[in-house]
Amino acid sequence: MPPYExxxxxxxxxxxxxxxxxxxxxxxxxxxLPVPVQQGISAALxxxxxxxxLWTQESLNRTRIRAVExxxxxxxxxxxxxxxxxxxTLGAENAxxxxxxxxxxxxxxxxxxxxxxxxxxxxxxSMFLLDVGSEDGVAVNDPVVAAEGLVGxxxxxxxxxxxxxxxxxxxxxxxxxTLDAETFGxxxxxxxxxxxxxxxxxxxxxxxTTLEPGEVLVTSGQGAVYPRGIRVGTILSLAETEAGWxxxxxxxxxVRVGSVTHVLVITGEEGRPVSELTHxxxxxxxxxxxxxxxxxxxxxxxxxGSGGTP
Amino acid sequence: MRGGPLFWLVVILLPGIHFLLxxxxxxxxxxxxxxxxxxxxxxxxxxxxxxxxxxxxxxxLEDAFSILAFGANAFTLTVLAVAGSxxxxxxxxxxxxxFLGYLFIGSxxxxxxxxxxxxxxxxxxxxRVLLVEAPLGSLYVAVVGVLLLLAxxxxxxxxx
Numbered sequence: 001m002p003p004y005e006x007x008x009x010x011x012x013x014x015x016x017x018x019x020x021x022x023x024x025x026x027x028x029x030x031x032x033l034p035v036p037v038q039q040g041i042s043a044a045l046x047x048x049x050x051x052x053x054l055w056t057q058e059s060l061n062r063t064r065i066r067a068v069e070x071x072x073x074x075x076x077x078x079x080x081x082x083x084x085x086x087x088x089t090l091g092a093e094n095a096x097x098x099x100x101x102x103x104x105x106x107x108x109x110x111x112x113x114x115x116x117x118x119x120x121x122x123x124x125x126s127m128f129l130l131d132v133g134s135e136d137g138v139a140v141n142d143p144v145v146a147a148e149g150l151v152g153x154x155x156x157x158x159x160x161x162x163x164x165x166x167x168x169x170x171x172x173x174x175x176x177x178t179l180d181a182e183t184f185g186x187x188x189x190x191x192x193x194x195x196x197x198x199x200x201x202x203x204x205x206x207x208x209t210t211l212e213p214g215e216v217l218v219t220s221g222q223g224a225v226y227p228r229g230i231r232v233g234t235i236l237s238l239a240e241t242e243a244g245w246x247x248x249x250x251x252x253x254x255v256r257v258g259s260v261t262h263v264l265v266i267t268g269e270e271g272r273p274v275s276e277l278t279h280x281x282x283x284x285x286x287x288x289x290x291x292x293x294x295x296x297x298x299x300x301x302x303x304x305g306s307g308g309t310p
Numbered sequence: 311m312r313g314g315p316l317f318w319l320v321v322i323l324l325p326g327i328h329f330l331l332x333x334x335x336x337x338x339x340x341x342x343x344x345x346x347x348x349x350x351x352x353x354x355x356x357x358x359x360x361x362x363x364x365x366x367x368x369x370x371l372e373d374a375f376s377i378l379a380f381g382a383n384a385f386t387l388t389v390l391a392v393a394g395s396x397x398x399x400x401x402x403x404x405x406x407x408x409f410l411g412y413l414f415i416g417s418x419x420x421x422x423x424x425x426x427x428x429x430x431x432x433x434x435x436x437x438r439v440l441l442v443e444a445p446l447g448s449l450y451v452a453v454v455g456v457l458l459l460l461a462x463x464x465x466x467x468x469x470x
Contacts (some may be wrong), residue, residue, distance in 0.1 A: 016358045020392045023362035027369065027388045031381030031427070038380040045374035056334030120338035121329075122424060123376030123383055123432060155377060163377065170430075191434070 039156050046129070047158065054161075057117045058131055061261050065115075076147075111264040112136050114144075116151075116164075118258075126169040128152075128257075130265065133160045137267045141225050144263050149231030149254025150174065150219065151263055162265075166257040167232075168198040176202065176232050177220040183209050184220055187232055187251055200233055200251040207245050211235045217251060227266060317351075317464040324348035325368055333375070342454045343417065343447060345372060349387055350416040351455065351464075353394030365391030379428040386423040390416060406456055409465055413455040417448035 030038070046054060114130040132138050134157050142154045144164050152166035165172065172189040185204040202217065215235040221228025236250040328344035331337045345368050353361040369384030376383060394416055403412065421444035425433060433439075459465040 019359040020362040023366045023388050027385035030384050042374045053329040053333040119375035120332040121372050121375045123379045
């Protein structure tokens, strides 16, 4: 009998080893699956088993926004009303001028508001979930913005939710320009040792172009992903120079992605790229100081019949 | 370890608590890694095959939020489950100090394996992750795990 027990134990052990190896192999297979398949599995799990947890955070976010930011929202609302009141005649005036010039109506940007949910699990860095999807008009590569500026872009879209990447993603890159549209460059993410140290770097600036700290960068509209004029950040300091022919600058991001709970997705209209958005984020230019009044030089009156000479 | 009904109830609830705290309440790393804790505790009681299956399933759930390194959590937790299950053949321990060490090392390994298999995009500096984040996170898991084991009666404090 003892030999049989030993054989049985060995067989069980061998079978256990094979089966556990199969699980390990299956997990390796997951890593090498095509991205669409991986996305399908993720979306299915998020839509079923993990849906209650996402719903919980969504509800908490909404409650938090309603409870905490009510005063800030009231202030924004008041400012908007004041602005609208001051510009109430502009719409009619604009329409009248367009009619005179026989121009069609300007296509304004279409926004979809959404709650941003951060999973907080390992490997979910640089991403957040939104409670809007294709049913709301959201599509892959739609830009995501907050009141302060650019947050990221949509990566995956489901019917009623979507997955977005923020600017801390290593693949993030956006073509930017200064507000005066004089200087263009690429802004990319540069990861820090800790996530709090993640920041942006502006590269591709010609060596003889100097940017001052505090200068605002907005999207340039090149690349057909981000529309022109979304605020990206401000110049912080010089980061690097390359052999006397190129400069790089550290950029303070306009949006601290960790604290974002409410965002807007720019969806465009009927498949067209959205129009100019510079006015939404550009800081108002300071009013020019009034020039000292100068007495206009009076031309000497010509006497009739003087022949045009003084 | 005495894996009674209360112990199993807690182990089954831990993954739910993990996602509720980290995803639902947005606590992030402020909440201990209950997923790893549940897996390490269950692995001591399950066969290697079942433990690997549980690790695969839990890792897959965590990977549902990972687009940068999909599958890394599943692989990590599967390997960790196999290793955890094998420890019961190598180390027979019932004491608080044993479980403190077991959970600490297991959790640290979870950080280390994930750091290795996660892509370059996700990977942070080895020194910071393995020498700062991992020890702190692992200590958190170990202390919480032992407190849970004592509370459920799965481990009894040794008499002095």
